[in-house]
Amino acid sequence: MALVRSLGALGGVALLALLFVSFGRRLLRWTKTPSLSSVENLLLSAAAGVVVFEAGVALVSYTSKFRIGIGVLVILALAVAIPELRGVFRNVVATVRGANFSAIEKALAAAVFLVVSLEGISAMAPLTGSDALHYHFTAAEFYLRDGFRPNFFVVHSFFFGQSHQLILTGLSLGSEKLALGLVYLGGVLAAGAAACVARRWAPRAWGLLAALALLLTPLVFWQMTLSGAPDVWMAFFVTMAVICIASYRDQSCVGLALWTGVFAGAVAGAKYTGCISAASLALAFLWEARSLRAQVFFLGGALWAGIWPYARNFSWTGDPFFPFGVRWFSLNNINHFTLAAVMLYTGASRHAGALKFLSMTTFAAFDPARPGFFQYYGPLCLVLAPFVILAIRNTPLWRAVAITWLASSLGITFTSDMARFLLPVYPIALAASISSVARLRESSWRLAKALSVATVGCVLLMGIAGLLIYERYPLAVSAGLVSREEYLRQRAPDYERAEFVNQALLGTGSSEKTLVFFRHIYYLNVPFVYGDPGGSWPIDPEKLESPEAWLALFRRENIRWVVRSPEYPAAIAGPLQQLENGGALVPVVEGETADFVGKRIEDVKRTTPIVILRVRS
Amino acid sequence: MTDKGSKRAAMVKNSVFCFWIVAAQVWYYARFMPAFDPLLKSVRHRLWP
Numbered sequence: 087m088a089l090v091r092s093l094g095a096l097g098g099v100a101l102l103a104l105l106f107v108s109f110g111r112r113l114l115r116w117t118k119t120p121s122l123s124s125v126e127n128l129l130l131s132a133a134a135g136v137v138v139f140e141a142g143v144a145l146v147s148y149t150s151k152f153r154i155g156i157g158v159l160v161i162l163a164l165a166v167a168i169p170e171l172r173g174v175f176r177n178v179v180a181t182v183r184g185a186n187f188s189a190i191e192k193a194l195a196a197a198v199f200l201v202v203s204l205e206g207i208s209a210m211a212p213l214t215g216s217d218a219l220h221y222h223f224t225a226a227e228f229y230l231r232d233g234f235r236p237n238f239f240v241v242h243s244f245f246f247g248q249s250h251q252l253i254l255t256g257l258s259l260g261s262e263k264l265a266l267g268l269v270y271l272g273g274v275l276a277a278g279a280a281a282c283v284a285r286r287w288a289p290r291a292w293g294l295l296a297a298l299a300l301l302l303t304p305l306v307f308w309q310m311t312l313s314g315a316p317d318v319w320m321a322f323f324v325t326m327a328v329i330c331i332a333s334y335r336d337q338s339c340v341g342l343a344l345w346t347g348v349f350a351g352a353v354a355g356a357k358y359t360g361c362i363s364a365a366s367l368a369l370a371f372l373w374e375a376r377s378l379r380a381q382v383f384f385l386g387g388a389l390w391a392g393i394w395p396y397a398r399n400f401s402w403t404g405d406p407f408f409p410f411g412v413r414w415f416s417l418n419n420i421n422h423f424t425l426a427a428v429m430l431y432t433g434a435s436r437h438a439g440a441l442k443f444l445s446m447t448t449f450a451a452f453d454p455a456r457p458g459f460f461q462y463y464g465p466l467c468l469v470l471a472p473f474v475i476l477a478i479r480n481t482p483l484w485r486a487v488a489i490t491w492l493a494s495s496l497g498i499t500f501t502s503d504m505a506r507f508l509l510p511v512y513p514i515a516l517a518a519s520i521s522s523v524a525r526l527r528e529s530s531w532r533l534a535k536a537l538s539v540a541t542v543g544c545v546l547l548m549g550i551a552g553l554l555i556y557e558r559y560p561l562a563v564s565a566g567l568v569s570r571e572e573y574l575r576q577r578a579p580d581y582e583r584a585e586f587v588n589q590a591l592l593g594t595g596s597s598e599k600t601l602v603f604f605r606h607i608y609y610l611n612v613p614f615v616y617g618d619p620g621g622s623w624p625i626d627p628e629k630l631e632s633p634e635a636w637l638a639l640f641r642r643e644n645i646r647w648v649v650r651s652p653e654y655p656a657a658i659a660g661p662l663q664q665l666e667n668g669g670a671l672v673p674v675v676e677g678e679t680a681d682f683v684g685k686r687i688e689d690v691k692r693t694t695p696i697v698i699l700r701v702r703s
Numbered sequence: 704m705t706d707k708g709s710k711r712a713a714m715v716k717n718s719v720f721c722f723w724i725v726a727a728q729v730w731y732y733a734r735f736m737p738a739f740d741p742l743l744k745s746v747r748h749r750l751w752p
Contacts, residue, residue, distance in 0.1 A: 452734055465731040469724050530713040534720040541724055 088566030092210035092263065099206075099267035103132065105160070108167030108174050110135030115170075119341035122333055124181045126282050128174070132275055133326040134345060136252070136319070137352040137391050139163060143251035144394035150233035156258045187290075194294035201301045202274055204553065204561070209270035209311040210263050211560030212570050214578040216686070218314025219606035220621070221245065223265065226254040227608065236402040238623040239615040240607075241424055244408045247395045248355035249316035272319035273310030277301050279325035280513035286332070286483055287517075288524035295542065296517045302549025303516075304462040304556070305506065312560060320356045320363065320510040323349040327367045328490055328514050332483035334375050343380040346371055347387025353510060355392030358407055362497030363490070363510040364388065370489040374482055409623065423627050423657060427620035432502055442503065447495040449512065451505040461505050463512060464545050470519035470538060477522035487514045579686060580606035582679035583651050583696055588612060590675045590698055591647060598646035600698075603655055615643055619657050627657040633665045640701045651679070651696040671699040 110131035121127055139159065146155030187195060213223055225243035237243050249272070256265025277297040285293035300306055309318045327349035330342050346367070354364035371384055396406035405415035409425050445451040448471050449463035478484050494511045498504070523538045563573035574581045583604050588611045591600060600614045607616055619625040624643075630636055639645070648671055654662045665671045675698040683692045 450731055450734070462735065465728050468731055469727045471727075472720060472723055530709075531717065531720075533717040534724070537721050537724050541728065 088564065088570075089207075092207055092564040095210055095261060095263035095267055096206050098261070098264050099271055102264075102268065103271055104171070104174065105163055105167055106135030106139060107131045108135070108170040109139070109163045111170045111174060112166050113138060114341070114345070117341040117344055118339065119345060120333075120337040120339050122329065123282070123285075124177055124184075125278065125285075126329060128177060128181070129275060129279050129282065129322075130326060130330070130345070131174070133323060133349055133352075135163070135167075137248075137323070137348050139255075140248045140251040140352065140355075141391055141394065143255060144248065144398075147229065147234045147398075150229075150235075152230055152234075152254065152258045156255050160259075191291050191294060194291055194298060198277070198294060198298050198301065201298065201550075201553070202277075204557065205273070205301065205307055205311055206267075206270060207564045208557040208560040209266050210564040211266075211312070212563065212574055212578070213262060213266065213314050213608060214560075214574070215312050215314035216579060216606065217242075219578065219580070219608040222250065222314050222316065223253060223257070223262070224608045226250060226257050226265070229254060230258060239617070239625070241409055241428060241621050241623045244399055244403070245357065247316075247357050247360070248352055248392065249319040249357075252316060252319070253314075266314060269314065269316050269318065270310045272316060272322050273301070273306060276306075276318055276322040276325060276513050279322055279329065280517045282329060283325060283483070283487070283514055284517035284521040286329075287477075288521035292521050292524045293517075296513075296520045298546060299464075299466060299520060299542065299549070300513055300516055302546055302553060303464050303512070304549070304552050305509065306512070307549075307553055308556070309509065311557060317357060317506075317509055320353045320360050321513050323352045323356075324363050324367065324490065324494075324510040325513045325517075327353070328370070328483075328486045331367070331371050331374050331486040332481075334371070334380070335482050338375075338380075340379060340383045343371070343375060343383040344387040347384035347389075348391040350384070351388035351391030351393070353392070354388065355395055357507075358410065359498060359502055359507040360392075360510065362501065362507075363494045364392065366490045366493035366497065366511075369493055370486045373485060373489060421619075421623050421626040421628075423619050424621065424623055424625070431620075432504065443496060443499045446499045446505055446508060447492065449505065449508060449515065453504075463505070464549065466542065466545055467512075467515050467519050469541055470522060473522040473526060473534075473538065474518050477518075477525045484518075487518050491515050491518070574609070575680075577686075578606065578609070579682055580604045581609055582681060583649075584609040584611075586677055586679050586696055587614075587649055587698065590677075594646075597644060599644055600647040600649060601640075601645050602649045602651075604649075604651055615645060617648075617658075618655050620655065625658065630658060631661060633661045633668065633670065636661050636665060637670065637701075646701055648699045648701065649696065650699065652694040666699065670702050672702055673697050674700045 107128055110133065113134045114131055122130060142159045143156060146152065146159060149155055213219060215222070221240055221242035224240065225246045228237050228243060252268040253265045256262070256268050277300045280300045281293035281297035284296035306318065309315060327346050330346040330349065334342050334346070350364040350367040353360040353367070368384065372381065375381070399408045400406040403412070403416055403419065405411040409428060412420055412425065442451065448468040450465070450468040452461055478488065491511050491514055495508060498507045520542065523535060523542070526535045559573065559577055562568045563570060584607070587600060587602065591612045597613065600612050601617045602610065602614050603618045605618065607614065616622050617625050619627050624639070630639065653659065662671070677696050678693050679696050680691045680693045683690045
């Protein structure tokens with residue numbers, strides 16, 4: 087039954103993908119955008135459809151009627167898309183029929199299909215991604231539950247960008263699996279786009295190889311399946327924007343300029359660091375299209391597609407980049423402790439040098455303090471870097487790829503220093519790296535070419551092994567071999583704590599809130615506020631130094647319960663412990679829950695006490 | 704360049720790039736070993752809890 091549900095949800099994702107492609111195709115027709123290759127046209131249509139849909143959801147947000155609004159949006163998109171359905175089918179059939187694959191291409195295409203299928207089933211597992219449980223999905227739930235208003239207690243909820251609108255769409259249509267599937271769809275489309283870029287330089291087999299290498303990159307399959315983060319959409323939009331920029335000189339059409347801008351805007355609107363990739367795309371476009379008219383269309387498209395999260399944050403806080411710009415935009419609203427913690431978490435407080443830039447550019451940067459899949463791109467871009475330098479030519483595609491890749495790497499190195507944020511440019515870098523091997527002349531490069539191909543093969547084999555090891559638990563739950571509850575207890579951090587609080591407090595009063603300090607709050611079903619000062623703006627240790635200040639906060643926020651599990655955060659433990667010792671916080675339920683110790687991948691758990699305390703009125 | 708000269712140049716070029724391919728991978732995996740530590744710990748923990 088679980089497998090049927092997983093396949094059903096994947097079917098729903100496929101239908102939504104068809105809707106986006108058909109909708110986007112009509113939009114491209116309206117804007118008189120010229121045709122590219124048949125696969126590129128399908129991907130371009132998908133990108134256009136998704137970005138415009140996301141902007142529609144952003145507009146609907148202002149009504150706070152998410153379920154009705156998104157339902158209406160889907161119907162509207164369907165009405166626009168229906169006349170295009172036949173054309174899309176014809177395009178797909180023509181692409182498949184005209185493919186005429188060789189034996190090696192058939193094998194590669196089968197491998198791509200197999201990996202995409204495995205990842206699709208894996209993506210249908212219940213949500214366990216750490217950041218997703220804290221804010222990617224939780225912020226969407228806040229909107230659905232409380233309407234379109236800020237939640238300062240989860241400061242990361244202000245990072246809710248345009249790609250998150252797809253998560254909101256899935257959840258508002260009543261399905262977490264659909265939301266997860268829409269995240270996964272971004273990865274599949276990014277692989278297709280990477281193949282198109284590689285195909286422009288090399289025979290088709292190399293394009294398929296680039297797609298396979300992308301799908302088997304640990305960071306990418308983690309992003310597509312378990313992370314629950316929509317960042318992989320940025321990779322798709324950047325790659326499509328690069329294809330548009332490379333096509334601009336031949337076509338010189340304002341439609342293409344507009345959509346390039348729209349995709350750049352979608353990247354900027356997805357995440358703050360996306361602004362760096364968007365600026366890199368703007369630079370590449372400026373290089374290729376030195377006409378004021380084209381630039382105006384580019385800028386207009388970018389603003390229209392990407393301004394929404396910044397406008398929202400500005401209207402709520404006065405700082406479009408909240409909380410990072412609060413020192414300049416909103417001086418009277420600073421929580422220094424939380425700001426420092428968030429900057430440390432996002433890597434914004436660290437500094438980098440030229441060596442770091444080189445390792446970032448080749449996707450070989452690594453922070454030993456935080457080992458994990460989110461840093462692991464694999465060695466291909468580093469190993470094949472010399473071949474890229476040999477292969478580079480003064481063509482529009484090379485210029486667009488080089489400017490976007492290098493400028494993004496430079497920007498990320500000197501602002502956040504986290505290699506994960508380079509994901510948007512990874513498909514173009516990987517496509518350039520892999521296709522550069524194809525361009526080596528067999529006669530004078532026999533040995534190096536053979537070793538390069540062997541390296542790519544080994545990396546792919548390791549990727550397959552990594553995929554099977556890493557995704558074994560989600561595959562098991564999606565296939566129904568393990569129950570949802572059992573899987574969540576085993577794999578989701580803080581799930582037992584949330585379950586304990588739900589069981590103890592459900593039905594104790596609908597408006598009274600619970601103050602919790604554990605990070606992963608998505609599975610809480612009771613009204614709550616998050617209280618860790620490392621990520622909660624109103625919990626300022628400088629202002630909450632006394633028990634009285636805490637009691638005032640409890641009254642103001644209607645907090646009736648406090649959960650200690652097992653200790654209070656160190657920065658605020660003093661006054662809370664005083665309240666407990668003085669009898670203002672009364673223990674009412676005590677128990678024990680098991681949770682991970684250290685990194686989740688170590689799979690080591692420890693049982694710790696959990697206490698629910700009632701605030702004495 | 705003579706045939707012999709161009710062959711030698713190709714061999715040197717190939718050797719340099721082959722060295723790079725191997726050296727870069729050795730460096731990369733040595734650098735990323737800490738990332739595999741948790742996985743190894745997990746396996747160890749399962750075998751000898």
